[in-house]
Amino acid sequence: MGYTSSLEQLTQITEVGSVGFAAKSCPSPPSLPNGDAVYSSLLVGSVATYTCDKDYHFCGLIVSSVCEMYQSWNGLSGSCKRVAFYNYSLPFRQNFPEVVGAGWKVEILGTPLGDSRIVIDLRHGANIPFILNIRFQEGSGSNTVVRNSRIDNIWGQEQRTQPYFPFRVGRPFNLTILLRDSAFEMYMDGHFFVSRASSYNIALINQIIILRGCLLHSVKFVY
Missing domain, CATH: 2.60.120.200 (Jelly Rolls)
Known part of the structure; x- marks a missing residue:
């Protein structure tokens, strides 16, 4: 019974990778003052692209952020300026x-x-x-x-x-x-x-x- 219960717990995974392991994901992308992030997934490898509000313009080097293996977003470099x-x-x-x-x-x-x-x-x-x-x-x-x-x-x-x-x-x-x-x-x-x-x-x-x-x-x- 103990073995069966443990197996059931292992199989109750909401997101599964190609070899049966839980897919890693990131929390929501970091916010950008006076802007919004557009993304389709929180899984590792996903990209969030930022757009600035009306009357603001993105100033910087990189306007997107990537969910990396250690489950954090990185890459965004810049800000929305009026x-x-x-x-x-x-x-x-x-x-x-x-x-x-x-x-x-x-x-x-x-x-x-x-x-x-x-x-x-x-x-x-x-x-x-x-x-x-x-x-x-x-x-x-x-x-x-x-x-x-x-x-x-x-x-x-x-x-x-x-x-x-x-x-x-x-x-x-x-x-x-x-x-x-x-x-x-x-x-x-x-x-x-x-x-x-x-x-x-x-x-x-x-x-x-x-x-x-x-x-x-x-x-x-x-x-």
């Missing part, structure tokens, strides 16, 4: 979610106020590789878009755009800044507007600041 911001008051200051590369875009939606200018900076510490100064009412500089830089406290050569001036007080705008290896390109409502050549290493740029002059509806990092 890339979209809505209805912020000025000044708006935000770090880029990770190292910037060619092809990155910053999309800015706003409405100009009755101020003299809108100022947008892309920064690296005290250096400002790109300064965008949208001037409405400022002496000889009225209704013009000024681009400049300030590196090691030295101002670059100022560039002005006239007569085309697509900004109007009270009218919403959609401005995109595209970062290239050797230039900053600006687009209005999806159409190319102006650019500024630059020799600054864009991988060092780590912050955007919008100082004044508009109601800020949204800022999005796209890459």
Whole structure:
């Protein structure tokens, strides 16, 4: 009787491998803040793939995790970082979610106020590789878009755009800044507007600041 009872206990296995042994499994995959794991099994060898919530983007090296032989999940390397911001008051200051590369875009939606200018900076510490100064009412500089830089406290050569001036007080705008290896390109409502050549290493740029002059509806990092 004792032998029979022991045999029955051995055969009461919910998941069985190819040679009759219980298949090893992992607990649920580790959670990822602002994201979710998608997986079909908890058995060894299973893969959990992570997706980030809306307005977040995965930043890291490995976006999945594997259930390994010692019954734990390994491989995930990264996090979900916020890339979209809505209805912020000025000044708006935000770090880029990770190292910037060619092809990155910053999309800015706003409405100009009755101020003299809108100022947008892309920064690296005290250096400002790109300064965008949208001037409405400022002496000889009225209704013009000024681009400049300030590196090691030295101002670059100022560039002005006239007569085309697509900004109007009270009218919403959609401005995109595209970062290239050797230039900053600006687009209005999806159409190319102006650019500024630059020799600054864009991988060092780590912050955007919008100082004044508009109601800020949204800022999005796209890459």
